[in-house]
Amino acid sequence: MKAIAFTGMPGSGKTEAVNVAKEMGLKVISMGDEVRNEAIRRGMELTDENVGSLANEMRIKYGKDIWAKKCLEKLREMKEEIVVIDGIRNIEEVETFRKKLKNFILVAIHASPITRYERLMKRGREDDSMKIEDLKAREKRELSWGLGNVIAMADIVVVNEGSLEEFKNKIRKILEDLVIRNSKK
């Protein structure tokens, strides 16, 4: 099994990259879904706060890579040849995936802070409460979880400063290469 994971700061274009994979018919496994499923199993209400605390609680109790391990269990059941993993947050998860999957490719999407803030502000235009300070606070929170280290350890970096179409083409190219290499095996 080959797995490709997308990572990036808020506003970098990570969600768009995952969407390209979905459009290509690739199976996407979301680490956030694993947390939400666990919350459902426990009969918890699916609020952001509940899901966030459960995610952290489990990390403290079972190790920072607990959600990677849960994903791996699911991946084994799936028996897909290529999967896309969405939602990696820390370097321990990366290390677990690298150890347990023979083919694991970590792709970081990069855009400058200015580009990312502009995108997020545009996206949140309907929401009057959206302030640059909120974006910076969210960014700091994600960095404090170790997102910067994940980005630093990427196998491939894709720069997303141009048009959406240009970016989607870059991602499509990477995924196609992977599919082709896989079929030639």
Add this chain to the structure above:
Amino acid sequence: MKAIAFTGMPGSGKTEAVNVAKEMGLKVISMGDEVRNEAIRRGMELTDENVGSLANEMRIKYGKDIWAKKCLEKLREMKEEIVVIDGIRNIEEVETFRKKLKNFILVAIHASPITRYERLMKRGREDDSMKIEDLKAREKRELSWGLGNVIAMADIVVVNEGSLEEFKNKIRKILEDLVIRNSKK
């Protein structure tokens, strides 16, 4: 004054980027030199251990951006139009430079872990004690200081997976654009 800072993981090519700047006649200010100068002022012997402890001690005592502040003092005396800053380690330093310098551009150099390990192993071939475990330990240490966050917050990412000449051309192009934009001011 315009300042450009290079950052990157060990083996990414950061030193080569700084060398291109020097070849172009740009002034380079090394944050490590600031620490070494302080050690000399205190009459300390310049061992790695002494310099490392002094750097950390000062960060604990005066804040994580203390070496950025020391650099800024020096930059003010220098009165250069464009300077290159080498040796940024944490996001607090980036924030201080962004706040105090009107034009601050953070450039991250990226190469995949495999490429970086190969380069570092080749570089250290004469040294029999060089092991992949040592490289990984050094990498972890740099990430624990916050290097990943610095990389995640870069304005520009330069990928360095090809030849040295190709990489040097990319860096030269970025620096030339900066010099041209500066002269047009």
